[in-house]
Amino acid sequence: MSFIELTNIDAGYEKGKPILKDFHVSVEQGELVSLLGPSGCGKTTTLRTIAGFIMAEKGKVVIGGRDYSNVPPNKRNIGLVFQNYALFPHLSVYDNVAYGLRRRKVAKELIPEKIANVLKLVSLTGYEKRLPSELSGGQRQRVALARSIVIEPDLLLLDEPLSNLDAKLRDEMRAELSRLQHQLGITMIYVTHDQVEALSLSSRIIVMNEGNIEQMGTPEDIYERPATPFVANFVGFDNSLTGTVRAVQKHRVTVEVNGSSFVSTRVTQVAGGLSPGDQVALFFRPDDTSLTDEAGENTIAGEILYVNYQGNTSSYALKVDQESIRAVMPGRPMSGDTREIRMRIDPEKLIIERV
Amino acid sequence: MKNSKILIAIMALMFVFLIGPFVVIIISSFSNDAVMRFPPRGFSLQWYEKVLNIQMFQTTFWMSLKTGLAATFTALLLGVPVAYTNVRFRYPGKNVLELFFSSPAIVPGLVIGFSLLRFFIYVTQVPILLGLYLGHTAILFPYTVRVVSASLRNFDPGIEEAAVSLGSTPLHAFFAVVLPNIRSGLVAAFILAFITSFNNVPVSLFLTGPGVATLPIQMLIYMEYYFDPTISALSSILIVLTVIIVQAAEKLLGISKYM
Numbered sequence: 320m321s322f323i324e325l326t327n328i329d330a331g332y333e334k335g336k337p338i339l340k341d342f343h344v345s346v347e348q349g350e351l352v353s354l355l356g357p358s359g360c361g362k363t364t365t366l367r368t369i370a371g372f373i374m375a376e377k378g379k380v381v382i383g384g385r386d387y388s389n390v391p392p393n394k395r396n397i398g399l400v401f402q403n404y405a406l407f408p409h410l411s412v413y414d415n416v417a418y419g420l421r422r423r424k425v426a427k428e429l430i431p432e433k434i435a436n437v438l439k440l441v442s443l444t445g446y447e448k449r450l451p452s453e454l455s456g457g458q459r460q461r462v463a464l465a466r467s468i469v470i471e472p473d474l475l476l477l478d479e480p481l482s483n484l485d486a487k488l489r490d491e492m493r494a495e496l497s498r499l500q501h502q503l504g505i506t507m508i509y510v511t512h513d514q515v516e517a518l519s520l521s522s523r524i525i526v527m528n529e530g531n532i533e534q535m536g537t538p539e540d541i542y543e544r545p546a547t548p549f550v551a552n553f554v555g556f557d558n559s560l561t562g563t564v565r566a567v568q569k570h571r572v573t574v575e576v577n578g579s580s581f582v583s584t585r586v587t588q589v590a591g592g593l594s595p596g597d598q599v600a601l602f603f604r605p606d607d608t609s610l611t612d613e614a615g616e617n618t619i620a621g622e623i624l625y626v627n628y629q630g631n632t633s634s635y636a637l638k639v640d641q642e643s644i645r646a647v648m649p650g651r652p653m654s655g656d657t658r659e660i661r662m663r664i665d666p667e668k669l670i671i672e673r674v
Numbered sequence: 675m676k677n678s679k680i681l682i683a684i685m686a687l688m689f690v691f692l693i694g695p696f697v698v699i700i701i702s703s704f705s706n707d708a709v710m711r712f713p714p715r716g717f718s719l720q721w722y723e724k725v726l727n728i729q730m731f732q733t734t735f736w737m738s739l740k741t742g743l744a745a746t747f748t749a750l751l752l753g754v755p756v757a758y759t760n761v762r763f764r765y766p767g768k769n770v771l772e773l774f775f776s777s778p779a780i781v782p783g784l785v786i787g788f789s790l791l792r793f794f795i796y797v798t799q800v801p802i803l804l805g806l807y808l809g810h811t812a813i814l815f816p817y818t819v820r821v822v823s824a825s826l827r828n829f830d831p832g833i834e835e836a837a838v839s840l841g842s843t844p845l846h847a848f849f850a851v852v853l854p855n856i857r858s859g860l861v862a863a864f865i866l867a868f869i870t871s872f873n874n875v876p877v878s879l880f881l882t883g884p885g886v887a888t889l890p891i892q893m894l895i896y897m898e899y900y901f902d903p904t905i906s907a908l909s910s911i912l913i914v915l916t917v918i919i920v921q922a923a924e925k926l927l928g929i930s931k932y933m
C-alpha cells in the first residue's frame with residue numbers, strides 16, 4: 320500500500336456534480352508528484368480534497384495507512400502552501416510561522432529554536448519582526464513555505480506556489496524547493512500548469528484534464544511518451560497529421576498519410592494494440608521537423624506559407640495535407656523563394672496515437 | 675479644456691449645495707439675535723450656554739447615547755455571525771435574506787417605526803425603554819450586516835483555511851485570524867450604526883413615550899415652541915463631534931471603503 324491512496328473519489332463543490340470523478344491516485348513516501356493540467360481541470364480541487372476542505376462524496380482518502388475520509392482538515396497533519404500565500408496579514412513573520420506550532424501545543428521553550436531553524440532553511444533569518452505587507456513576493460512565498468513545513472507535516476501540498484513570481488525568482492525558488500525536498504524528505508504534491516516546472520521538480524507527474532487523469536508517469540514518460548492526444552498536445556507535440564496504419568511490427572509502425580509513408584519507432588503504450596487499417600494521429604514537435612527538397616521515407620509534400628526569423632532559429636508556417644503545421648529549423652530562413660518543399664520527421668520523433 | 679471647467683463648476687455647486695446648510699447652521703449658532711436670521715447681526719456664545727443649561731437636552735443626550743451604544747453593540751453582535759454566514763456559505767433563501775438586509779435603504783423609516791410600535795407596544799407590551807432599545811437594534815442590524823459583509827468579502831477565505839490547515843478549528847480561526855483583520859470594517863459598522871441610531875427620528879418617534887425621549891425627538895419638541903438659534907448651537911456641536919469621530923477613525927483605520 321502506498322503512502323497516499325485516493326481511491327474511487329467523487330468530489331466537487333455541489334452535491335451530485337462532482338468535479339473529480341472516480342479518481343485514483345497513489346503516491347509513495349518521499350515522492351514529489353506534480354499535478355499538471357490546464358486551468359479549471361481540477362488540480363486545486365484535488366488538493367482541497369486531500370487537505371480535507373472538500374469532503375469527498377464517495378471514495379476513500381488514506382494517508383500513511385490511516386483512513387482520513389472523515390477527518391476534518393484541522394486534524395489532518397498536512398501542510399498547505401496556497402497560490403496567493405495566504406499569510407496572516409496581522410501577524411509578524413515569526414508569529415505566522417509560530418501559528419501551527421502553538422496550535423499543536425508544542426512546548427513554549429522549543430518554539431523559538433524551531434522557528435530559527437526553519438527561517439534559516441528558507442534564508443529569512445532576520446525578518447522575524449516584519450509584517451507580510453513588508454515583504455517581497457519571493458519572501459512571502461518562503462514564509463508560507465516555512466509556516467507549513469515547521470509543523471513537520473506528513474504531507475505538503477503546494478498550489479502553484481511559484482506562479483506569482485518573476486522568471487528569475489521562480490528559478491531560484493524552484494531550486495530551493497528541490498533542495499528542501501531532498502533535505503527533508505517530505506512527501507509533496509505540487510500543482511502547476513508550468514510544464515518545465517513539473518518536469519524539473521517531480522519524481523512523477525499526473526496530467527489532468529477535466530477532472531480526469533490523462534496520464535501518470537515519470538517526467539520522461541510524459542515528455543517523451545505521452546499516452547493520449549491531450550497529453551501529447553500539452554507537452555509540445557503541437558503538430559498532428561492523420562493517417563491509416565499500413566503495417567505493424569514489434570517496435571515499428573508504418574502509417575500512410577495521403578499517399579506518403581511514415582515510419583514511427585516510438586510507439587506509445589496506447590499504440591501497442593494497433594493493427595493495419597486503424598485511423599491514427601501522428602504527433603510531432605515543431606523542432607523535430609526538417610525541410611528538404613528530396614523525396615524519401617518519412618517525408619511529405621508541403622507548402623511554406625510564411626517564415627519568421629527568430630535569431631538562432633527560423634519558424635515556418637506550413638500547409639501539409641490540409642493541416643497547419645509549424646516547423647522550427649536552426650539557422651536563417653532558407654534563401655530563394657521555394658514554396659513547395661518536403662517535410663521530414665525522424666522515425667523516433669514521431670508519436671502515433673489512436674484517434 | 676472647456677469641458678473640465680464645466681465639470682468643476684458643477685462640482686463646486688454640488689459642494690455648496692451639500693455643505694452650505696451646515697455652514698449656515700454653524701454661522702447662525704453664533705448669532706446674538708433671538709430669532710433665526712441669516713446672516714446674523716452680531717456675535718455671541720449665548721446659545722451654546724443655553725444648550726448646556728437646558729436640562730432636557732442633557733437627559734435626552736444621555737438617553738440617545740445609551741440607546742445608541744446598547745443597540746449598536748447588540749446589532750454588531752448579531753450582525754457579525756450573520757454576515758459571516760452570508761458571505762461564506764450558500765444556503766436556500768439567501769437572496770431573500772439579502773433583500774432584507776438592504777431594506778432600510780428601501781422601506782421608509784416611518785413605516786418601520788409604525789410596525790415596530792404595533793409589535794412592541796400593542797402586541798408584546800414591553801416597557802418603553804426596552805422597546806426603544808429593541809427597535810433601534812432592529813433598524814441597525816441590517817446596517818451592521820452590510821458593512822461587516824463588505825469587509826468580509828475583502829478578506830481572502832484562503833487565509834482562514836491556512837489557519838485551519840495549521841490546526842485551528844473553524845471557530846478558533848474566526849477569532850484568531852478573521853476578526854483581527856476585519857477590525858476596520860467592525861469600527862466602520864459601529865460608527866455608521868451608532869450615528870444612524872443617534873440621528874434616528876421616525877422610529878424613535880413611535881417608540882418613545884412619556885418621560886422617555888431621545889435627543890432628536892427633544893430637539894423637534896423644542897422647535898415646536900421656540901424658534902431661536904439654540905437648535906443651531908446644538909446641531910453645530912453634533913456636527914463637529916461627528917466629524918471628529920469619523921475623521922479619527924478614518925485616519926486610524928481607513929474605514930471609508932466600507933461605508
Ligand SMILES: Nc1ncnc2c1ncn2[C@@H]1O[C@H](COP(=O)(O)OP(=O)(O)OP(=O)(O)O)[C@@H](O)[C@H]1O
Nearest residue numbers: 332333338356357358359360361362363364365512
Ligand atoms: N468554489 C467553487 N464552487 C464551484 N465550483 C468551483 C469552485 N472552485 C472551482 N470550481 C470549479 O471546479 C473546476 C475545477 O476547478 P479547480 O480550481 O480545481 O481548477 P484548477 O485546475 O486548480 O485550475 P487553475 O489552474 O485555474 O487554478 C472548475 O470548473 C471550476 O469552475
Ligand SMILES: [Mg+2]
Nearest residue numbers: 362363364478
Ligand atoms: Mg487552482
